[in-house]
Amino acid sequence: MNRSQAATTLSSGTQPTVPTLQIDNVVKRFDAFTAVHGVSLHVNAGEVVGLLGVNGAGKTTLMNMILGLVTPTSGSIQAFGMDLAKHRIEILRRANFCTTYAALPGNLKVRHNLMIFARLYGVANPKQKVEELLELLEITKLSEKKTGQLSAGESTRVNLAKALLNDPELLLLDEPTASLDPDIADKVRKLVRHIQKSKSPAILYTSHNMRDIEEVCDRVLFMHEGKILAQGTTAELTEHFKEDDLENVFIQIARSGGDSTKSEIGNSK
């Protein structure tokens, strides 16, 4: 089944009964400022959902709420059918993430960092898993290097290796191709597709790179000022907004401030 077929199938209502990630009417307020306004979304197993939006749209706040780093003001976040507020540790054992906002300790070797996180995530055979991932991400030659001596591209691949240590059923990727050269970015995209096909995790993927989203995501959500303004497949969105590609859809939504995009389209929940 190709990606568009998969998305169409999801749209036609044959979703699994319990999505891997289910967010209902989540609101996050910081004093008078509302960062996230009643967002609802779901991500099913084997699905890659792209989260797009300008800086300050609320994407990272949403990601941080899913990771339990920020508590929602109201609404609920469930993963694997469990409430995040009550089962944070159980959920985090089955989830993982990669973000540009976090780094691994720079004065430890790549191998040491990965081994430690493998143990934190309860990986059964950490040594073997680390070797597998070093090979998969083509970073075996970096394993004895200090993490702080790596280039941006190398660091991203090491962070991705950390994110895959526990074979997560829910994977959050926050701008994984930011600051990567086109060759490495292409490899990362292919890797995400490979993981999706081989392990079928639910993946929530934020990026400012429209090519990332077009190539990798089954479904796209546009966030603006804390709200999801539009969602659907790339084809549905470009058709709805009468644009040639996702980049122009993004620009239209960003510049209109969401005024012309009040309707949800595509496979909304």
Place this chain on the structure above:
Amino acid sequence: MNPSIILALLTRYLLLYAKNPVRLFELFFWPIVQLLMWGFVTVSLQRQGSGSFPTYIAFLIGAIILWDALFRSQQAVAVSFLEDVWTRNLLNIFAAPVRMTEYLAATFGVGILRVVITGLVLAVIAVFAYSFNLLQFPAPLLLAWYANLMLFGWALGILSIALIVRWGHGAESLAWAMPFMIQPFAAVFYPVSTLPPWMQAVAVAMPPAHVFEGMRGVLAGKPLDGSELLLAFGLNAVYLAISGVIFGRTLAYARDRGLLVKVAAS
């Protein structure tokens, strides 16, 4: 609590120390400098002829070595947390399946190792430089003193982390200074009776004051008052419980206000 998670965190902190010569240097430098400086100041004053000084030098050397246990254990908790902030690793840890009790247990483990290592070095230096033998105290008593000082150090360390989580990098200096804020009340280098009445009232509520009073008593040849030790343990249980509650509430507040992410990203 999962022991393998605690062990993984502890391994990470030990690797961070082992791979960082500056951290290793800091581990030994200050305690040795303090012991040498204050020890020789006391020896110098003793040579100028004050009659009570032969006893006082033992008080002082013993106090310096024992105070280091409190200071090291507080620093182990606070600096381990700061290591995660400085290396921008905090989000990776707080978004991993790590319970805060496991995280704190690992920092306590770092504290035990730091105290054992520096304690041994200081004890050996004290023998050669001042003929002061720490093992003149019965081993169970010495262990009870160390345990009390470390428990209080951990409570202060937990409060230090709570301050950093709540107020960010601005509170880092407070985290470093916290043991010295309580030092005047802890009667480390002088008897509690030296303090003015209101400070004596505060000192009674300080577990270290009971340890240092006990040590001075034993050195002066008085029988050990076991109730002082029990009181110190009881007070430590209260302080640990209070610091745990404050830390838990601060974390909840930080998650609500997005402060964890701010501290991690700053």
